[in-house]
Each structure stands twice: as C-alpha cells, then as structure tokens.
Amino acid sequence: MTLLDIKPYPCLRSSQDIKRWYEENYHLLSLGGLWLKGGEPNTMDAALFTQATLRFLVCRLSTYRDVSVSISHSLIAQIAQEVKGIFVDFAFLPPPKDMEIMNASKIPLWLGTTTKEPACAFDVLGISNSFVLELLNLPGLLHFSGIPIFKNDRMIRPDIPLIILGGANAAVTSVLHGPIKDQGFENNYGLVDAVIIGEGEHAIKQFLEIVKEGKSLGLSKTEILNSCHGKVDGFYEPDKYEHQYTMIGQNYSEQGLVEKPFPSSSLCEKETKIPLSNEKGLVGIVPREPYVSYPVKGAIVYNLDQIKTMESCPLWYDPESLGTGSLQISNGCPCFCAFCAESWERKPYRERSLPKLLEGLRSAKAHQGLDTVNLLSFNFNTHEELYPMILSFYEETANISLKSQRFDLLSTDRFLVEVLQIIGKTTVSCGMEGISERLRRYLHKNLTEEQVYKACEFLFERGIRELKIFLISTGLEQEEDFSEFGRFVKRLADLKSMCSSNVRIIFSLTPLYYSPHTPLEFHTCITVLEDTKKIRKKVEHICKLHGMEFRESASHEESWLTQLLAMGDRRLTPALVRSSIMDGFTYYNNIPNQIIKTWRTYLTELGLSEGHYFRAKGKDHIFPWDDIDLGISKKFLWEEYERSIHFTERDYCLGRPQVEAQCLGCSACPTGAQIKKITGHKASQPFLLEELHRISENKRNRIIVRLIAGIEPSMRLVSKRFIGIAVARALMLAIPDIVPYYHSLSGHLRDFDGDKATTDFTYGINVYDLAFLSKERIGELLNHESLSQKLADIQQHCRGFRIKEFALNPGDILDVKYILYRVHWNTDFTRSFIEQKMGEYLHAHYVKHTLLKKKDRTIFKVDAKNKKSAVVLHTEINTTNPLEKLDAEFSVFMIVAKRFDIQTFLETFYGFERRRELIRTKIEALGYYGKYPDLQKSIRCISCGDYIQETFLAGQPFIERHCLMCSIKSEYISQYQQKLR
Numbered sequence: 001m002t003l004l005d006i007k008p009y010p011c012l013r014s015s016q017d018i019k020r021w022y023e024e025n026y027h028l029l030s031l032g033g034l035w036l037k038g039g040e041p042n043t044m045d046a047a048l049f050t051q052a053t054l055r056f057l058v059c060r061l062s063t064y065r066d067v068s069v070s071i072s073h074s075l076i077a078q079i080a081q082e083v084k085g086i087f088v089d090f091a092f093l094p095p096p097k098d099m100e101i102m103n104a105s106k107i108p109l110w111l112g113t114t115t116k117e118p119a120c121a122f123d124v125l126g127i128s129n130s131f132v133l134e135l136l137n138l139p140g141l142l143h144f145s146g147i148p149i150f151k152n153d154r155m156i157r158p159d160i161p162l163i164i165l166g167g168a169n170a171a172v173t174s175v176l177h178g179p180i181k182d183q184g185f186e187n188n189y190g191l192v193d194a195v196i197i198g199e200g201e202h203a204i205k206q207f208l209e210i211v212k213e214g215k216s217l218g219l220s221k222t223e224i225l226n227s228c229h230g231k232v233d234g235f236y237e238p239d240k241y242e243h244q245y246t247m248i249g250q251n252y253s254e255q256g257l258v259e260k261p262f263p264s265s266s267l268c269e270k271e272t273k274i275p276l277s278n279e280k281g282l283v284g285i286v287p288r289e290p291y292v293s294y295p296v297k298g299a300i301v302y303n304l305d306q307i308k309t310m311e312s313c314p315l316w317y318d319p320e321s322l323g324t325g326s327l328q329i330s331n332g333c334p335c336f337c338a339f340c341a342e343s344w345e346r347k348p349y350r351e352r353s354l355p356k357l358l359e360g361l362r363s364a365k366a367h368q369g370l371d372t373v374n375l376l377s378f379n380f381n382t383h384e385e386l387y388p389m390i391l392s393f394y395e396e397t398a399n400i401s402l403k404s405q406r407f408d409l410l411s412t413d414r415f416l417v418e419v420l421q422i423i424g425k426t427t428v429s430c431g432m433e434g435i436s437e438r439l440r441r442y443l444h445k446n447l448t449e450e451q452v453y454k455a456c457e458f459l460f461e462r463g464i465r466e467l468k469i470f471l472i473s474t475g476l477e478q479e480e481d482f483s484e485f486g487r488f489v490k491r492l493a494d495l496k497s498m499c500s501s502n503v504r505i506i507f508s509l510t511p512l513y514y515s516p517h518t519p520l521e522f523h524t525c526i527t528v529l530e531d532t533k534k535i536r537k538k539v540e541h542i543c544k545l546h547g548m549e550f551r552e553s554a555s556h557e558e559s560w561l562t563q564l565l566a567m568g569d570r571r572l573t574p575a576l577v578r579s580s581i582m583d584g585f586t587y588y589n590n591i592p593n594q595i596i597k598t599w600r601t602y603l604t605e606l607g608l609s610e611g612h613y614f615r616a617k618g619k620d621h622i623f624p625w626d627d628i629d630l631g632i633s634k635k636f637l638w639e640e641y642e643r644s645i646h647f648t649e650r651d652y653c654l655g656r657p658q659v660e661a662q663c664l665g666c667s668a669c670p671t672g673a674q675i676k677k678i679t680g681h682k683a684s685q686p687f688l689l690e691e692l693h694r695i696s697e698n699k700r701n702r703i704i705v706r707l708i709a710g711i712e713p714s715m716r717l718v719s720k721r722f723i724g725i726a727v728a729r730a731l732m733l734a735i736p737d738i739v740p741y742y743h744s745l746s747g748h749l750r751d752f753d754g755d756k757a758t759t760d761f762t763y764g765i766n767v768y769d770l771a772f773l774s775k776e777r778i779g780e781l782l783n784h785e786s787l788s789q790k791l792a793d794i795q796q797h798c799r800g801f802r803i804k805e806f807a808l809n810p811g812d813i814l815d816v817k818y819i820l821y822r823v824h825w826n827t828d829f830t831r832s833f834i835e836q837k838m839g840e841y842l843h844a845h846y847v848k849h850t851l852l853k854k855k856d857r858t859i860f861k862v863d864a865k866n867k868k869s870a871v872v873l874h875t876e877i878n879t880t881n882p883l884e885k886l887d888a889e890f891s892v893f894m895i896v897a898k899r900f901d902i903q904t905f906l907e908t909f910y911g912f913e914r915r916r917e918l919i920r921t922k923i924e925a926l927g928y929y930g931k932y933p934d935l936q937k938s939i940r941c942i943s944c945g946d947y948i949q950e951t952f953l954a955g956q957p958f959i960e961r962h963c964l965m966c967s968i969k970s971e972y973i974s975q976y977q978q979k980l981r
C-alpha cells in the first residue's frame with residue numbers, strides 16, 4: 001500500500017451498533033471497558049446529542065488512563081460548554097489489546113465515550129496534543145476512525161468533521177502539515193485542518209461560535225475556516241502558508257544560502273562533524289492568501305482573572321485522579337531557562353488573584369468532590385500571594401499539593417519550609433538541571449551551588465522525607481563538571497548526616513531536548529547524535545557512591561524520535577503516515593530500538609537525513625515554525641543562544657527581596673505596566689505560624705455524615721471510592737454552603753479484595769462516611785431535618801447510584817464480618833450447573849454443608865460448628881421473581897465471610913477459558929453484618945433455633961427475632977427493596 005492508496009477504513013457508523021457491540025464485549029476490554037463507558041459526573045447527558053446545534057468531540061492521542069491526571073482535555077470541554085447549544089464528548093486512544101479488538105469489529109478508534117457516536121457523527125474534532133511523541137498516533141487514529149487522513153479529501157466531504165488541534169505541543173507540529181507537492185504525493189496535504197496556537201481559553205470559544213454560525217448558514221467547511229482568520233486568536237491554517245524548499249550547501253554558497261551555524265568562538269566543535277552536503281532545505285515561507293496573518297501570533301490570555309480555571313472536570317474512572325484537582329494559580333514563568341519550552345512559549349508570567357482562586361477552589365471542590373488541591377504552576381513559590389493562598393486553601397481543603405518550586409527562591413525562605421512541614425508536605429521536587437555551575441549557566445538556570453545547598457539545609461532540618469532533584473545531561477559535560485558534581489553530592493551527604501536526616505534523595509537525569517521556540521533551537525542536538533550513556537553512568541556512579549538514588553527519565557530512543565519530530569518539517573508527514581498506518585506503530589510510552597532503525601530507513605527513502613535536522617543552525621536559519629510567533633523575537637532567542645554557548649547568563653526579570661530585577665527586553669509584556677508588575681513583583685508577608693497551627697489543630701474536630709448508597713448494576717465496575725467521591729460531590733452541589741467545611745471521604749466499605757475494578761465488581765449497598773470540619777454553621781447545615789429536605793436535590797446530582805439513608809456522627813466505620821450477596825448469572829449457565837459448581841466450590845474450601853431442596857429453593861446449609869471458620873455461611877438458589885426482570889430465571893443468595901474472594905469463587909464457574917467473562921456476573925451487595933460481641937447473651941432464632949450470631953450493620957435488616965440465614969427469604973428482601981425505591 002502506498003500513501004496514495006489509503007482509503008478511509010470502513011468503520012461502523014451507527015451508535016446503536018456500537019452500543020450493542022460494547023454491551024457484548026466490554027468484558028474483553030482493558031479495565032473491564034471502563035475507559036469506554038462514558039457518563040462520568042460532569043460529562044454531558046447523551047440524550048442531548050441529537051438536539052445539539054454543534055457537536056464537538058475532544059480527542060486525545062493517548063489512553064484514558066495515561067491522561068486521567070491531565071486537565072487539558074477537561075479544560076477544553078469546560079470552555080466549549082460555554083457555547084450555547086453545543087454537545088461535548090470525549091475520545092481516547094484505545095489501550096493496545098483493545099485496539100485490535102476494535103479494529104476487528106470495525107469499531108472506530110475515536111468515538112464519543114458517553115454517546116458511542118463515531119467520530120464522523122460530530123461537527124468538530126478537537127485534538128488535544130500535549131507532547132511530541134503523541135503525534136505518532138494521529139494518522140492511525142484518523143484512519144481507523146473512518147476519516148480521510150488528508151485535508152484535501154476531507155474538505156470536499158461535508159459528512160466529515162472539521163479537525164482542529166491545540167494543546168501544549170501545538171506550536172511544534174510541522175510534521176503534520178505535509179507532504180509537500182514535489183514529494184510526489186500529488187495534491188495531498190494536512191493531517192489536521194487547522195491549529196490553535198497558544199492558550200485556548202478565548203480561542204476555542206471563538207472558533208466554535210464561528211463553526212456553529214457557519215453551520216446554521218449552510219457554509220462549506222472551507223468557507224467556515226476562511227472566516228476564522230482574524231477572528232480566532234492563534235488561528236493557524238497550515239496550508240495557507242507555502243513552505244519552500246530548495247538545494248542548500250556548496251552549490252548555493254555564492255547565493256549566501258550556506259548556513260553559518262555558530263560563531264567562531266563557539267564551544268560546539270561537534271557541530272563541524274555534520275558537513276552541509278547537497279541537500280534540500282527550507283528556504284522560505286510565503287503566505288498564500290492576503291487575509292491570513294503572517295506570522296500567526298499565539299493566543300494569550302493576559303488577565304487570568306477573566307477566565308475560569310478547571311472547575312467542572314469529569315470524574316474519570318481512574319483511582320489515581322480521584323479526589324484530587326488542579327487549580328492553575330499562574331501561567332508562564334518569569335525565568336529564562338534556555339532549554340525550557342514553557343519559559344519561551346508562555347511568556348509573560350501572569351498570576352490569578354486570590355479572590356478568584358478561592359472562587360475557583362470552591363467551585364472545583366463541589367464539582368469534583370475534592371479533598372486535595374494541586375496548585376498548578378511552573379513554580380508555585382513565585383506567586384505574589386502564596387502565603388495567604390496557602391492559609392485559605394489549607395483551611396478549606398484537607399490537603400494541598402505543591403509540585404515544582406525553584407531552589408533559589410527556597411534558599412531565601414526558611415519560613416516556607418516550616419509551612420510545608422505543617423501542612424504535611426513531605427516530598428519536594430526541584431530542578432538543579434546542570435551538574436555544575438558552568439552547565440547551569442549554559443542552561444540559564446540562574447542557580448548557584450550555594451543556593452541549592454542552603455535550600456537543602458532548610459529541608460533536611462525540617463525532616464523532609466523525600467527530595468527529588470532533576471538533572472539534565474547536556475552532552476557537554478567535562479571532567480571538571482563531574483568533579484564539581486562529585487564534591488557537591490558529597491557535601492549533600494555530609495549535610496544529611498549532620499542534620500540526622502533520613503531524607504531519601506533521588507537524582508533524576510534527562511537528556512537535553514533542544515526545543516523549538518527556545519534559544520537552543522539553534523544548537524546542535526548533541527544528546528541525540530551521541531548516546532549519553534557515558535554521562536549517565538558517571539552521574540549514576542557519583543550519586544550511588546554517596547548513598548543517593550538515581551533514575552533516568554527518558555531513553556535514548558525516545559529522545560531521538562522526539563527531537564526528530566520536533567525539528568522536522570512538512571517533508572516528514574509521509575514517514576509519520578507510514579509508521580502509524582502501514583507499519584502499525586502506536587506509541588504507548590515506549591520507543592523500541594527497532595523503531596529508530598525504521599525511521600532512519602524512512603528518512604533515506606525520502607532523501608532526508610537526521611544530520612539535516614540535528615545540526616547547528618545559523619542566525620538566519622528558516623525554521624518550519626517561523627510562520628508562528630509566540631511573542632519572543634528570533635533575534636532575542638539568538639542572543640540568548642550566544643550567551644548559552646559562552647556559558648553566560650542574565651538574571652531573570654521577577655522582582656524578589658534583595659534583587660533589583662531588570663526587564664531583559666524579551667518583548668513578551670504588551671505594556672509598561674505589565675513589565676512593572678513583573679520587575680516590581682513583591683511576595684506578600686508571611687503570616688504567623690500560630691495561625692497555621694490553629695487551622696491544623698481545628699481540622700482534628702470533624703463531624704461525620706454517613707450515607708448509605710445503592711449502586712446501580714451499570715456502575716459495578718467502577719471503584720467503590722469513586723462512588724464515595726461522587727456522593728461528596730452530590731452533597732456539595734446540592735448544599736453549596738457546606739463546601740468550605742467538607743474535609744474528605746473518611747471511610748467506606750471496601751470490598752474484600754482491594755478496590756480495583758476487576759476484583760471489585762459488586763453493586764448494591766455501600767456505606768460512605770464524609771468528614772466535615774466541625775464549625776459553628778455546620779450543625780445547622782447538616783442536621784437530620786435539613787438533609788431530609790435536601791435529599792431530592794442531592795439525588796439529582798447522583799448518576800448511577802442513589803442515596804438511601806443517612807446518619808450523623810455514627811461512630812467508626814463499620815466493622816463488617818459478613819455480607820449478604822445476591823448473584824445474578826447472565827450467561828448460559830443452567831440451574832443444575834450452578835448447583836454442581838457451588839458444591840464443588842464449597843468442598844474445595846472445606847465448607848461442610850448439607851444440601852436441601854425445597855420447592856424452588858436449593859439450600860446449601862452450612863454445618864453450625866463449621867460456621868465460625870467457613871468462608872461461606874449460607875447459600876441458596878432461588879427462582880427469580882419475574883417482575884424483577886433479571887437476566888436469569890434464578891439467583892443465588894450467599895452469606896459470605898470477610899475473606900471471601902469473588903474472583904476465585906467465580907473462576908469455579910467460568911473456568912480458565914472463560915475467565916474474562918467473570919465480570920459480567922452481577923453481584924449485588926444486599927447487606928452488611930457484624931459479629932455478636934458476646935455469644936452468651938445472644939438469643940435463639942425462632943425459626944431454626946440456632947443462636948443469632950450476627951448483628952445488623954447496613955442494608956437488608958433481619959426479620960424480627962430471626963437469624964440472618966432465616967431472614968434471606970426472597971419475598972422479604974423484595975419487600976424491603978420496594979420500600980427503599
């Protein structure tokens with residue numbers, strides 16, 4: 001197959017067919033198909049799809065699990081939902097084995113998880129691209145979703161959605177916009193239709209409004225895109241710019257087209273190793289239409305207070321992200337680290353004000369059931385209102401998570417370390433980057449060894465538990481650098497022992513990535529041209545010699561391909577398509593060595609070379625991204641590059657105590673006022689520590705609200721903790737006044753074998769304890785009467801579960817000893833088969849019992865003496881009440897002990913061959929029971945005469961004066977359940 005033969009894959013186009021397929025096959029998918037289930041809280045109701053005026057599918061190039069902690073796709077959805085009449089759904093890269101299953105059944109790889117509508121049923125696909133390697137997956141995802149891969153084919157098809165790309169990596173996507181005409185691929189071009197460069201908060205809305213209007217006026221897709229120019233911030237339509245390639249090298253030296261890559265005094269002698277040969281290079285970029293901007297200016301939101309931070313993020317079915325939300329406190333970074341894309345692409349530095357942050361926090365807390373808030377920023381310790389923010393956030397959330405901070409700022413702020421200790425932050429991450437001061441100057445890190453040492457001293461004194469230090473290998477390391485690093489690590493080890501600290505110190509080393517739009521874009525990509533193994537070994541040796549841990553955070557293969565795709569131009573598009581569609585490579589966090597070999601072959605076949613992309617570039621070099629302007633001029637970048645290679649740096653522009661900050665003239669600030677704001681930046685005075693101690697103390701006083709929830713069968717694969725967080729969310733959304741007082745989900749009944757979806761797939765009753773700070777108002781907000789009045793409102797926010805009962809201050813979480821389950825088989829199992837297998841299971845688990853058959857009931861009566869140690873206390877098979885419309889004609893009631901393992905139990909019935917079907921079994925938890933504390937005082941059951949050894953805790957109660965075994969009569973259980981409905 002050649003590039004020209006690629007026809008859209010014939011996928012299913014009916015959501016009904018896809019839904020049916022999902023119902024029949026979810027158990028074969030990863031995580032029991034949860035990633036494709038949809039319907040998470042804060043996602044839109046599928047019923048709104050048909051009536052929507054615009055349908056927008058937010059697409060990820062990575063898997064659900066990999067992006068569940070990322071906020072970018074959720075933020076896009078939040079922004080999009082402000083457009084009236086829009087419907088928003090999400091699509092993800094399927095996990096490896098699921099992709100095969102889906103392809104085999106012709107299921108589009110990108111489909112709305114909630115609606116099960118194929119990508120083609122939407123008006124717009126909005127691809128959120130976070131990092132370079134994700135691009136490897138784009139052609140395959142389009143193709144196997146039934147979408148033509150090139151723009152020219154898509155534009156003439158009104159039934160195909162517009163495809164727009166945005167995200168952190170949007171300005172580094174030149175490899176998507178080819179192939180170029182003289183590559184011989186006829187008129188094909190453009191894997192995406194347009195790109196939104198920069199910050200999308202305004203731009204996404206502007207774009208969707210124009211598409212909505214265009215659609216209502218019956219405009220063609222081309223007309224709609226044309227009308228976006230000048231109206232959508234950061235709107236870049238790549239095919240509106242012609243990239244011109246011609247021969248460069250010796251033949252062109254007279255015409256001045258030979259590149260002079262570096263000044264004569266450059267340190268980078270290695271650059272001379274890649275001579276210019278006769279090869280084609282990019283020599284010009286010309287706009288094709290008079291109405292397009294050239295260059296396109298990246299969108300930027302100067303006033304963060306005008307836009308919302310992430311508030312109504314969907315609660316993803318992933319245990320890692322549950323209860324934790326991110327709040328963006330600032331954007332951009334005031335520093336000028338030469339290697340850091342964020343530094344150069346997101347300037348200037350801006351902060352969100354404290355009142356807006358508090359507003360955002362409360363909304364996010366309610367919408368996401370948060371107990372932990374992560375302060376999202378490049379360096380949290382640059383925020384002007386850091387201290388008041390910590391104080392107010394700590395008062396209103398159980399935990400604050402603070403990620404990255406600068407060593408130099410920490411070294412002048414002992415107080416911050418004390419604060420971190422009080423709020424329970426015991427792990428700290430900081431970037432040191434270069435292993436010596438010389439290399440840190442090269443990287444413009446503005447960081448001396450003394451500053452790192454001082455910051456560590458504060459941290460060790462305060463008993464920090466883990467310190468992660470990031471390093472970058474530059475390929476320029478020399479003996480003196482290693483010696484300096486060795487001396488430093490030894491000093492750190494001595495400091496640790498002087499402070500009697502047990503801190504775990506981890507050095508994490510990454511090879512330098514020469515990012516577009518940064519000063520190092522001009523630099524030879526040394527770290528991919530040479531394997532940095534030797535450097536790694538030396539650094540590792542030094543760390544381990546002094547008892548520190550060492551990690552490497554990216555493989556050589558990953559660095560190589562990232563660098564190639566970042567530096568690459570439109571001529572690499574055919575290689576990208578070949579890799580993804582013809583050769584079927586999908587990126588799942590690993591680049592095998594073979595892939596590098598394959599890419600070298602692609603380059604040769606395209607008449608290109610890695611040397612062309614990796615060599616040093618001159619001052620006037622035309623980069624494929626020169627039609628994009630991110631606010632910092634190329635001249636400024638070049639000057640900074642020259643400073644780098646001479647190992648000199650300038651101080652960054654943020655005002656700090658004892659630093660007279662200067663504007664470096666990077667031109668990112670639009671006004672003098674903005675410049676003044678940054679250079680005159682003043683951190684607010686720290687508060688009194690007593691204040692923080694008082695809050696910390698007060699947090700110990702909590703009241704507990706216990707809610708008994710009934711979970712629907714459709715939610716049985718979701719973790720039990722998930723429902724707890726959703727319960728907290730429902731409560732806070734229904735009673736907004738309680739939001740500041742909500743502390744955390746303090747307890748719930750876990751299932752017996754962990755809390756993973758695959759081992760915990762019961763539904764029915766569960767118990768959730770929510771902790772609130774015991775303050776004056778909380779008594780009036782959360783008393784029995786007001787909760788009862790609000791119950792209907794609370795239920796409105798419950799999807800997939802209902803609140804059945806609640807209690808205030810009920811005491812410790814229940815000490816469950818026994819559970820009553822009802823098991824519904826929805827397979828082809830017959831009643832006699834179940835009876836036979838049940839017997840086998842009981843025998844295998846040494847449960848002595850007697851088999852009794854009574855009319856419709858088959859009872860496995862466990863011997864009284866055996867009950868104490870038995871894993872199953874009672875089992876009976878009943879004919880199902882036909883009114884209950886269950887899947888089988890019979891169901892099994894079981895009273896099991898705490899150590900009963902569902903997985904092992906079901907394996908007896910399904911066998912090894914059909915083990916993946918286990919999770920199709922519907923197991924309903926009906927009630928929870930404890931043990932009678934004192935047998936002597938227990939009374940006898942009036943039905944069977946045995947002692948009543950169990951106590952009722954939650955769910956299905958006993959029949960009066962009956963033991964648990966005699967209480968599980970199906971009519972009695974049905975009556976109770978009717979009452980609760």
Ligand code: SF4
Nearest residue numbers: 333335337340343378
């Ligand atoms: S401090 Fe340096 S590395 Fe960190 S975000 Fe700022 S510019 Fe980037």
Ligand code: SF4
Nearest residue numbers: 653663664665666669
């Ligand atoms: S314009 Fe000046 S103050 Fe503003 S970010 Fe650039 S260097 Fe800093």
